[in-house]
Amino acid sequence: MLKLHDKEIERRLADVPGWELVTVDGEKRLSRVFAFDDFVSAMAFAVRVGMIAEKADHHPRLVVEWGRVQVEWWSHSLGGLGENDFVMAARTGEVRGC
Numbered sequence: 001m002l003k004l005h006d007k008e009i010e011r012r013l014a015d016v017p018g019w020e021l022v023t024v025d026g027e028k029r030l031s032r033v034f035a036f037d038d039f040v041s042a043m044a045f046a047v048r049v050g051m052i053a054e055k056a057d058h059h060p061r062l063v064v065e066w067g068r069v070q071v072e073w074w075s076h077s078l079g080g081l082g083e084n085d086f087v088m089a090a091r092t093g094e095v096r097g098c
């Protein structure tokens with residue numbers, strides 16, 4: 001998988017509404033916070049995202065708190081964003097139903 005350049009990233013961001021481009025330790029990531037009514041719903045969402053990640057062998061950073069889950073996707077092997085990350089971001093939205 002190829003590391004995407006800024007122009008390609010900008011173009012693909014339009015395909016994943018709701019996701020934000022962030023840079024952490026010099027590496028670009030896709031980031032989004034999902035809101036829930038309580039902790040159990042947040043946890044259940046995180047588990048479902050974890051399952052699709054495991055199946056894809058491509059894993060996110062998941063921060064689970066009462067009522068919210070922050071999801072970040074990037075490719076460790078690329079030190080940035082690849083096509084996979086946009087695919088998984090879109091699939092994450094489907095898990096949530098939005």
Ligand SMILES: C[C@H](O)[C@H](O)[C@H]1CNC2=NC(N)=NC(=O)C2=N1
Pocket residue numbers: 057058059060073074075076077078
């Ligand atoms: C050995 C295993 O297939 C690799 O470490 C996978 C696991 N999950 C991964 N997830 C992410 N986000 N990036 C990777 O480079 C990655 N590599």
